[in-house]
Amino acid sequence: MDLNLQFWKSEGKTFTQRFRHWIDILDPLLIFKSRKEIETSRTLLLTSGPDITKSLQNKKIKEAWKLSLASVNPVSGDIVPSVFRLPAFLPIIAPLELPYKQMLFSAGAVLYSASLAAFPHYIMTRCQVQSPSMQLFLKAMPGPLTATLCAFNVLVMRASELESGIEVMDSKGNIVGVSQKAGEKAVIETALCRAVMIGTAVCIPDIVLHYLKRTYVSLQHPRLCGSLRSVMVVSILGLMVPITFSWIPQLGTIQRSLIEPEIISSTEETEFFYNRGL
Structure with missing residues (x-):
């Protein structure tokens, strides 16, 4: 299961949780993040541990989750071009x-x-x-x-x-x-x-x-x-x-x-x- 889907499995159980995370994910500034920054974020998430809720307490890891969720296709794992990322919806x-x-x-x-x-x-x-x-x-x-x-x-x-x-x-x-x-x-x-x-x-x-x-x-x-x-x-x-x-x-x-x-x-x-x- 892709990292993004793992996130929603852990953090998408209630409407309030999902709404709070979508407010972060739809940040327009995420459109301008480079491929290198996205890949670095994904690498960081792989080493952040299995407890996603606990990892969100770390500001750097939280930013990495935002960037991954906004920029990576959860089915293929490919990085989405800037114009098609969720903040540009x-x-x-x-x-x-x-x-x-x-x-x-x-x-x-x-x-x-x-x-x-x-x-x-x-x-x-x-x-x-x-x-x-x-x-x-x-x-x-x-x-x-x-x-x-x-x-x-x-x-x-x-x-x-x-x-x-x-x-x-x-x-x-x-x-x-x-x-x-x-x-x-x-x-x-x-x-x-x-x-x-x-x-x-x-x-x-x-x-x-x-x-x-x-x-x-x-x-x-x-x-x-x-x-x-x-x-x-x-x-x-x-x-x-x-x-x-x-x-x-x-x-x-x-x-x-x-x-x-x-x-x-x-x-x-x-x-x-x-x-x-x-």
């Missing part, structure tokens, strides 16, 4: 290479989202909706629609894991097989987190501004709403990134009863582990 993710089927799905997702995003505005202007409750409903629609798109985007990008499965490990970190059931669970969990993260950042500002536009201040300063919406989106998204990353453990678990027979036939383990991904 962006809600819009463009894969470098896609099979033709995924390209087709992605194109469909773009057309689908563009049509649905314009639909509420079309209804309001075309039908001249006057009801405040209906206006609020239509203005809030982009949030759920965007959330649905983000979840669909994750499903498309990780379609190969749904079809082929992902590696599962026993309690000692030994790989015992590739499970399609674990792959489905990992992808669905990640899609749900992504939907909540982006959907919340889009929905809440629209609802707040719907009521704010009726106030005296808004009427006197009509441009204020546009600037305020941008600030709210950035602020809420900045908060939702560590919250949704912490919501479901990075090192996922799946029970024996849910694993394929060919995997459980070779082991007596009752619980298996997998890397959920982001």
Whole structure:
């Protein structure tokens, strides 16, 4: 089991633990760390002892864990290029290479989202909706629609894991097989987190501004709403990134009863582990 997965196995048992660590891992300064610094940190962690909780009391080792978690792929052990490291996370993710089927799905997702995003505005202007409750409903629609798109985007990008499965490990970190059931669970969990993260950042500002536009201040300063919406989106998204990353453990678990027979036939383990991904 990779060092990063060992860390989450020890330190990812509660939401509070995960949230505290994600705040550290998302430090933007980690983007600029060199390959040599990352390799030095990994070497230090190999000699820091088996008790990860105790090792975090040492400031130097704690910094090494932060750098490793932010910069190293826990599946392959490879160092991630700076622009793709977790502190540089962006809600819009463009894969470098896609099979033709995924390209087709992605194109469909773009057309689908563009049509649905314009639909509420079309209804309001075309039908001249006057009801405040209906206006609020239509203005809030982009949030759920965007959330649905983000979840669909994750499903498309990780379609190969749904079809082929992902590696599962026993309690000692030994790989015992590739499970399609674990792959489905990992992808669905990640899609749900992504939907909540982006959907919340889009929905809440629209609802707040719907009521704010009726106030005296808004009427006197009509441009204020546009600037305020941008600030709210950035602020809420900045908060939702560590919250949704912490919501479901990075090192996922799946029970024996849910694993394929060919995997459980070779082991007596009752619980298996997998890397959920982001």
